[in-house]
Amino acid sequence: MSDHAENAGNETHGGHETHHGDYVRVWKVLLVLLVVSVVGPIVASAIEHRPTALAVTLSTAFGIAVVKAYMVVKNFMHIQFTQRFVPYLVVTMLVFMFLLFAGAAPDVMKSEGRNWVKPGWIAENADYRAHHPDGSAGGAH
Amino acid sequence: MATRPVEIREGHDTPGHHEEPSFFVKYLWSTDHKVIAMQYLFTGMFMALVGGFFSYVFRMQLAWPGESVPLWGLVTPAAYNMLITNHGAIMIFWVAMPVLIAAFGNYLIPLMLGCDDMVFPKLNRLSYQIFLLSVVVLFSSFFVTGGGFGGAWTMYPPLSGEAAYNNTPAGQTIFIVAVALEFVAFLLGGINFVTTAMNSRAPGMKLYDIPMVVWMIVIASIMFMASVGPLVAGAVMLIFDQTLNTAFFDPTRGGDPILWQHLFWFFGHPEVYVVLLPAVGIVAEVITVFARKKLFAYKTVLYTAIATGVLSFTVWAHHQFIAGIDPRMANIFTVTTLLISIPIAEMMFVYIATLYGGSITFSTPMLWALSFIATFLVGGVTGIFLGASGSDIYLHDTYFVLAHFHYTFYPIAIIGTFAGFTFWFPKMFGRHLNETLGKIHFWLTIIAFNGIFLPLFVTGVLGDNRRIPNHQVYPELDNPLMNGLREVATVFLVVMLLAQFVFFYNVVVSLVRGKKAEKNPWKSNTLEWTADSPPPHGNWKELPTVYRGPYEYGVPGRSEDYWPQNVPN
Amino acid sequence: MSSARPIATTRSASGMPTGRLAVWWVIASEIVIFGGILTSYVMYRLAHDSFAEQAAHTNTWIGAFNTFVLLTSSLMAVQAHKAADSGDGAKAARFLHYTCLGGILFILVKSFEWASEIGRGYTISSSPFWSFYYTAAGLHALHVIAGVVIMFIVAAAAKQYRDLHRVELIGVYWHFVDVVWIFLFPLLYIAK
Numbered sequence: 001m002s003d004h005a006e007n008a009g010n011e012t013h014g015g016h017e018t019h020h021g022d023y024v025r026v027w028k029v030l031l032v033l034l035v036v037s038v039v040g041p042i043v044a045s046a047i048e049h050r051p052t053a054l055a056v057t058l059s060t061a062f063g064i065a066v067v068k069a070y071m072v073v074k075n076f077m078h079i080q081f082t083q084r085f086v087p088y089l090v091v092t093m094l095v096f097m098f099l100l101f102a103g104a105a106p107d108v109m110k111s112e113g114r115n116w117v118k119p120g121w122i123a124e125n126a127d128y129r130a131h132h133p134d135g136s137a138g139g140a141h
Numbered sequence: 142m143a144t145r146p147v148e149i150r151e152g153h154d155t156p157g158h159h160e161e162p163s164f165f166v167k168y169l170w171s172t173d174h175k176v177i178a179m180q181y182l183f184t185g186m187f188m189a190l191v192g193g194f195f196s197y198v199f200r201m202q203l204a205w206p207g208e209s210v211p212l213w214g215l216v217t218p219a220a221y222n223m224l225i226t227n228h229g230a231i232m233i234f235w236v237a238m239p240v241l242i243a244a245f246g247n248y249l250i251p252l253m254l255g256c257d258d259m260v261f262p263k264l265n266r267l268s269y270q271i272f273l274l275s276v277v278v279l280f281s282s283f284f285v286t287g288g289g290f291g292g293a294w295t296m297y298p299p300l301s302g303e304a305a306y307n308n309t310p311a312g313q314t315i316f317i318v319a320v321a322l323e324f325v326a327f328l329l330g331g332i333n334f335v336t337t338a339m340n341s342r343a344p345g346m347k348l349y350d351i352p353m354v355v356w357m358i359v360i361a362s363i364m365f366m367a368s369v370g371p372l373v374a375g376a377v378m379l380i381f382d383q384t385l386n387t388a389f390f391d392p393t394r395g396g397d398p399i400l401w402q403h404l405f406w407f408f409g410h411p412e413v414y415v416v417l418l419p420a421v422g423i424v425a426e427v428i429t430v431f432a433r434k435k436l437f438a439y440k441t442v443l444y445t446a447i448a449t450g451v452l453s454f455t456v457w458a459h460h461q462f463i464a465g466i467d468p469r470m471a472n473i474f475t476v477t478t479l480l481i482s483i484p485i486a487e488m489m490f491v492y493i494a495t496l497y498g499g500s501i502t503f504s505t506p507m508l509w510a511l512s513f514i515a516t517f518l519v520g521g522v523t524g525i526f527l528g529a530s531g532s533d534i535y536l537h538d539t540y541f542v543l544a545h546f547h548y549t550f551y552p553i554a555i556i557g558t559f560a561g562f563t564f565w566f567p568k569m570f571g572r573h574l575n576e577t578l579g580k581i582h583f584w585l586t587i588i589a590f591n592g593i594f595l596p597l598f599v600t601g602v603l604g605d606n607r608r609i610p611n612h613q614v615y616p617e618l619d620n621p622l623m624n625g626l627r628e629v630a631t632v633f634l635v636v637m638l639l640a641q642f643v644f645f646y647n648v649v650v651s652l653v654r655g656k657k658a659e660k661n662p663w664k665s666n667t668l669e670w671t672a673d674s675p676p677p678h679g680n681w682k683e684l685p686t687v688y689r690g691p692y693e694y695g696v697p698g699r700s701e702d703y704w705p706q707n708v709p710n
Numbered sequence: 711m712s713s714a715r716p717i718a719t720t721r722s723a724s725g726m727p728t729g730r731l732a733v734w735w736v737i738a739s740e741i742v743i744f745g746g747i748l749t750s751y752v753m754y755r756l757a758h759d760s761f762a763e764q765a766a767h768t769n770t771w772i773g774a775f776n777t778f779v780l781l782t783s784s785l786m787a788v789q790a791h792k793a794a795d796s797g798d799g800a801k802a803a804r805f806l807h808y809t810c811l812g813g814i815l816f817i818l819v820k821s822f823e824w825a826s827e828i829g830r831g832y833t834i835s836s837s838p839f840w841s842f843y844y845t846a847a848g849l850h851a852l853h854v855i856a857g858v859v860i861m862f863i864v865a866a867a868a869k870q871y872r873d874l875h876r877v878e879l880i881g882v883y884w885h886f887v888d889v890v891w892i893f894l895f896p897l898l899y900i901a902k
């Protein structure tokens with residue numbers, strides 16, 4: 001590698017310099033959050049009131065996952081030291097995934113639709129059982 | 142890797158000089174973007190011959206069912222399914238993508254941006270090698286027990302997920318592996334294209350100075366990257382359904398075949414614009430040069446393309462209108478589908494406005510570019526019929542759909558490619574093509590193309606279903622009118638295929654004896670025309686600097702009617 | 711090997727060095743791959759009550775331990791980046807090796823976990839939940855393995871003070887793999 005001097009130069013020209021922070025502190029916060037995300041659902045399973053239990057599970061498990069991911073992306077991946085288009089790019093990709101969900105879920109999450117049923121799903125769908133008490137696989141409507 | 146070219150670096154912006162590398166290093170192991178472009182181009186053209194041959198076999202069967210086809214023999218239903226499946230997959234994944242995106246992208250991006258290569262030359266080489274591997278894998282699927290996969294290029298489960306249904310236990314998996322490898326090749330290539338375009342522009346080249354074709358290839362690469370992910374995941378799931386007995390898409394065991402359709406079309410619809418945009422870009426370069434006019438509304442074209450790119454992620458379920466999707470969603474997808482025709486139409490009108498009042502030369506590339514606009518319009522307009530969910534219920538899976546997408550894909554993959562190939566041929570090979578032969582080839586091809594697919598619109602409206610090997614089985618499809626139209630289509634197909642010999646003859650003769658091409662035979666503005674024809678390794682002795690946009694033709698007050706991007710004043 | 715870098719690679723019209731730019735594009739294309747499988751999973755999960763029952767057989771403690779391992783390895787990766795920025799190749803290489811160690815530990819724990827689950831009869835074809843469980847985590851594990859391999863190569867170069875900018879690039883990729891696991895963990899283990 002003869003061009004390694006030039007190479008080092010290329011990494012400094014252009015591009016914001018990364019400012020290194022206190023990574024150990026970030027890591028400690030992440031660990032605390034990890035503990036919360038494990039303990040939260042356990043606590044929730046002891047709560048009698050179903051909606052509260054669900055809210056606790058969702059917020060500790062998934063809410064905290066979002067926070068953790070944000071911390072890693074910001075502090076470790078240094079997304080704020082990239083050009084502004086990078087966060088937009090990441091967000092765009094996530095938006096596309098929500099689009100996929102929005103477009104597909106109305107079909108995928110149903111066990112029967114126009115002209116079809118999914119036999120394997122019926123057994124699990126309380127709504128379906130209410131309409132077909134005999135448990136028939138439908139198709140005849 | 143014993144003999145690598147030795148590079149000596151002189152000064153900052155001077156590409157190195159080389160010892161003459163061996164044949165293997167120069168043509169097969171090269172990292173030079175131009176060589177890789179040629180590899181993609183010739184592999185793609187070879188695959189076009191394979192795909193074309195397949196279409197010849199099944200069209201013969203459709204016109205004269207049950208008769209032995211010359212060069213093939215009897216077409217069994219299994220062979221018929223295998224032929225149409227692989228015809229479609231080859232034309233989209235192994236012809237349109239490699240030629241329009243990879244070949245033109247590799248060739249043009251560094252040359253038009255004024256740099257010496259792609260930013261990651263080795264990644265580029267790897268991308269081609271993976272692509273070549275995917276070709277080999279695909280071919281191998283034709284020779285395994287059970288033969289090649291025959292479940293259509295859309296691979297809908299449960300037909301594709303269960304060997305008991307499709308009778309191709311090995312072919313089904315090999316097919317998906319081949320497609321997946323092709324995706325990997327284009328992901329690697331796409332990252333390279335986008336990074337090169339963002340970072341390696343010549344000094345002075347601002348965003349609006351980038352030639353339209355480069356923009357289009359970059360936007361297409363980004364769209365490909367954003368849309369293919371879910372299908373990659375889906376392909377893994379489908380392979381597991383086939384081989385590990387999972388039930389991702391098996392409705393009897395808790396899976397859902399409709400999910401596959403969503404994953405496929407979430408990719409599949411953006412994909413049609415992935416191949417469309419590069420062709421639209423090529424046409425922009427050709428018509429501005431041969432009409433000697435500035436591109437009408439550069440920014441409009443650019444933003445329209447971006448808008449199309451984003452919108453194309455919201456229309457995918459128009460392919461599933463009769464798959465029993467939620468009727469409310471069908472309404473939404475109808476609206477988005479009709480919306481997306483607007484930017485496309487806008488682009489075509491911008492091109493027509495560019496032609497208006499220009500001093501037009503009807504050279505071969507220009508003929509191809511103009512015919513692109515004319516034929517693609519037919520494809521786009523028939524898309525409206527299909528996008529309206531009400532009429533699509535009747536037209537879905539008929540030859541009307543088939544004629545629609547051939548009126549879009551053919552202009553893109555064949556006409557767009559010929560426009561680009563004949564336009565850049567002097568640059569690529571340093572010689573001119575023969576104009577007379579070029580025009581004969583053009584007229585034969587374009588007349589035959591319309592002769593193939595216009596009759597199929599009619600049979601489609603009369604109720605002719607796609608993907609049926611022998612229509613005689615259905616009395617209502619077996620009448621003199623429809624049979625006659627099918628025969629017309631097949632005859633024109635044979636004419637169209639034979640016409641390609643004119644092209645190959647032209648290429649070979651021109652390569653050997655064609656008029657030598659100077660640097661800038663078309664008097665074009667963009668940077669690639671300032672390099673030698675063909676450009677050497679490293680492209681320029683001194684890399685160019687850019688002073689203006691790419692379409693300054695016929696500027697008042699200048700003695701010449703063009704104003705190259707690299708000329709200071 | 712004297713393969714020369716083209717001038718193209720040294721330009722940075724976007725204001726970002728080429729490598730950093732490219733790695734973010736890699737990540738963008740990976741987001742949609744994992745996004746595809748996780749979106750599918752969430753749709754099935756919400757529609758099937760049986761997923762919750764089956765998820766109850768996963769071992770949260772192993773999942774949590776692996777999260778801990780990956781978070782810590784990410785810390786090591788970012789320390790390597792810091793060392794590389796200050797020009798200390800040897801130190802960067804050492805931290806990268808710690809990161810690799812984390813990756814290897816993760817894979818080992820995962821293999822024991824899977825072996826015990828398969829032993830108890832929960833295989834990839836047992837039910838849609840288990841299919842997703844093995845496929846999504848398997849896809850992620852492949853990324854971990856690829857990351858470890860690349861990291862060893864980068865560390866070997868960094869040790870000789872070559873290509874130090876690559877330490878940052880592999881680090882960014884590694885953090886992305888970590889982020890994917892941050893979401894996989896609650897999705898596969900906690901959602902009961």
Ligand code: HEM
Nearest residue numbers: 413417459460482521524525527528537538542546549550
């Ligand atoms: C102007 C906008 C367009 C509209 C509104 C449109 C609309 C549609 C619709 C609704 C279908 C589904 C028909 C059915 O299966 O019943 C369809 C099929 C298709 N379109 Fe288009 N389209 C447009 C442009 C394009 C372009 C630019 C391409 C190709 C580059 C294309 C390629 C295809 C293909 C390949 C199919 C058939 C897929 C299959 O079932 O195998 N379309 N189009």
Ligand SMILES: [Cu+2]
Nearest residue numbers: 410457459460
């Ligand atoms: Cu479509």
